[in-house]
Amino acid sequence: MAEKPVWQLSASELAQKVAQRELTAEAVVTSTVERMRAVNTGLNAVVDDLGDAAIETARDLDTLQGKSGVAGPLHGVPVTIKVNVDQKGRSTTNGVKAFTDVIAPDDAPFVKNLTNAGAIVIGRTNTPEFSFRATTTNELHGRTSNPWNDWASPGGSSGGASAAVMSGMGPIAHGNDIGGSLRFPAAATGAVTVKPGLGRTPAWNPSQKAERGMLAQLMSVQGVICREVRDVRLAMKSAIAYDPHDPWQAPVPFEGTELEKPIKIGFTKNTYQFEIHPAIVEALDTARACLVDAGYEVVEIETPDISEIGETGYRALMGEVNVLMLNDVRRHGSPEINRMFDEYFELFPPFRDDELLHQMARRSHFIRQWNLLFERTPLVLCPFLPSPTYAWNRDAEGKDGIMEVLGCGIWSFAMNYMGFPAGIVSPRMHEGMPVAVQVVGRRFREDLILDALESVETRTGIMAEKLFRRDAP
Numbered sequence: 343m344a345e346k347p348v349w350q351l352s353a354s355e356l357a358q359k360v361a362q363r364e365l366t367a368e369a370v371v372t373s374t375v376e377r378m379r380a381v382n383t384g385l386n387a388v389v390d391d392l393g394d395a396a397i398e399t400a401r402d403l404d405t406l407q408g409k410s411g412v413a414g415p416l417h418g419v420p421v422t423i424k425v426n427v428d429q430k431g432r433s434t435t436n437g438v439k440a441f442t443d444v445i446a447p448d449d450a451p452f453v454k455n456l457t458n459a460g461a462i463v464i465g466r467t468n469t470p471e472f473s474f475r476a477t478t479t480n481e482l483h484g485r486t487s488n489p490w491n492d493w494a495s496p497g498g499s500s501g502g503a504s505a506a507v508m509s510g511m512g513p514i515a516h517g518n519d520i521g522g523s524l525r526f527p528a529a530a531t532g533a534v535t536v537k538p539g540l541g542r543t544p545a546w547n548p549s550q551k552a553e554r555g556m557l558a559q560l561m562s563v564q565g566v567i568c569r570e571v572r573d574v575r576l577a578m579k580s581a582i583a584y585d586p587h588d589p590w591q592a593p594v595p596f597e598g599t600e601l602e603k604p605i606k607i608g609f610t611k612n613t614y615q616f617e618i619h620p621a622i623v624e625a626l627d628t629a630r631a632c633l634v635d636a637g638y639e640v641v642e643i644e645t646p647d648i649s650e651i652g653e654t655g656y657r658a659l660m661g662e663v664n665v666l667m668l669n670d671v672r673r674h675g676s677p678e679i680n681r682m683f684d685e686y687f688e689l690f691p692p693f694r695d696d697e698l699l700h701q702m703a704r705r706s707h708f709i710r711q712w713n714l715l716f717e718r719t720p721l722v723l724c725p726f727l728p729s730p731t732y733a734w735n736r737d738a739e740g741k742d743g744i745m746e747v748l749g750c751g752i753w754s755f756a757m758n759y760m761g762f763p764a765g766i767v768s769p770r771m772h773e774g775m776p777v778a779v780q781v782v783g784r785r786f787r788e789d790l791i792l793d794a795l796e797s798v799e800t801r802t803g804i805m806a807e808k809l810f811r812r813d814a815p
Contacts, residue, residue: 352572357415360412366404375394375420381511386486387502387511389465389467390433399462400418416460416580419514424466424503424516425466425502426473427518434446435482436472442482450544452543461580467502469499472667486501488530488734495530495733496530496531497531500518500524501530504528507806509809519565520562520758521656521659525726525754530731532776534570535765536766538578542563543581545562556662559590560705571792571795571796575792582596603637605721605790607719608645608719609641618725624777625779629769635801641719645715646711646715656755657701658701659755660690660693661692689741689745705759713784720783720787721782722783726778730773731775763785764781764783765780781794
């Protein structure tokens with residue numbers, strides 16, 4: 343078997359080889375930047391190429407290593423950062439033309455955590471306007487393509503991140519998730535991720551002029567998308583470093599208390615009012631079989647009503663958006679995104695005034711129900727979407743398109759609304775595209791979710807390796 347090119351190695355392998363001086367950081371970053379420049383023209387995943395500066399940083403880290411050792415567990419590992427968080431001296435565009443002059447005065451804490459651990463930023467990745475679509479395209483940076491098939495969406499809003507990692511532009515990509523923006527892209531491309539729970543990773547932009555709304559604070563989280571589960575774990579251990587700018591972050595160790603074996607996993611295929619596609623059923627059954635083989639006790643369960651929780655969460659968020667964000671969308675957004683917001687509001691009528699306050703108060707009821715469920719089964723294997731990957735612009739094709747892509751994402755929205763962590767892995771393929779499932783769990787137990795995802799990945803294979811084999815000359 344031919345030796346893998348350097349850019350194709352996992353973050354875990356790269357960090358180990360650099361630490362053991364089998365590779366230099368400069369060699370790693372140079373190989374990855376060359377790969378980025380070779381494939382990005384066709385994908386448009388990276389919209390701010392920082393390759394030259396990254397190679398210089400790598401040389402500096404090599405010098406540092408010679409004097410005092412590695413900077414941290416990610417020493418020399420190339421990463422990308424999404425354009426909706428601050429990176430010192432770069433535009434935080436959020437996919438909006440009017441925001442090109444928003445120049446970050448400093449790095450966001452999440453970026454600092456990665457670079458303090460030795461990671462090297464090679465570029466910034468694309469996002470839809472206001473990071474508010476399930477696909478990735480905008481008037482400023484253009485459309486990002488899915489590396490599997492140009493017909494398909496790369497997901498959103500971290501579609502640039504998922505397309506970058508799956509095509510070899512670094513093994514770790516930063517992304518964020520308020521309703522599914524880490525998981526939609528991972529599901530669309532066969533990447534892996536865990537949406538952290540509330541309080542796990544720091545969130546704050548030094549460039550911000552006002553505080554985010556309360557629901558945005560409770561629902562939005564920073565995370566990573568990778569090709570392999572072990573790389574998500576490696577990156578998250580550095581990413582969770584405490585930063586006092588985020589009032590919600592809790593300095594909790596990444597590994598929690600070991601649970602008595604066998605660990606119980608609840609299992610459901612319930613997609614409520616949405617018809618489940620046979621490919622999703624097959625993927626769920628495959629994941630269940632993998633987990634049983636790994637020693638988990640998988641039990642079929644009825645969960646609290648995800649349809650109600652997901653719809654309530656989305657309508658509550660729309661209520662907050664209507665008050666705190668809509669003026670910017672109307673003033674700075676394209677005609678297309680403005681039309682889509684009109685359709686969002688028709689499909690998911692915003693809670694308003696007293697009703698919004700009452701619905702936000704009910705959030706604790708939903709969380710309590712799921713806390714009690716997690717006492718019995720610490721993890722739940724469930725659908726993410728009821729159907730496989732969608733066409734790249736499907737969510738812009740009227741209300742039917744929005745419902746097919748976003749409206750059915752109740753399993754996604756519900757986990758954000760309640761603040762629970764949720765991971766994505768793709769155990770099967772359908773018509774040449776990955777098919778994903780979701781594993782959700784207790785707060786601050788991302789480690790348990792990653793264990794379960796890795797048990798599936800070990801038995802079904804790393805999806806990126808299938809993509810690389812398909813595209814090999």
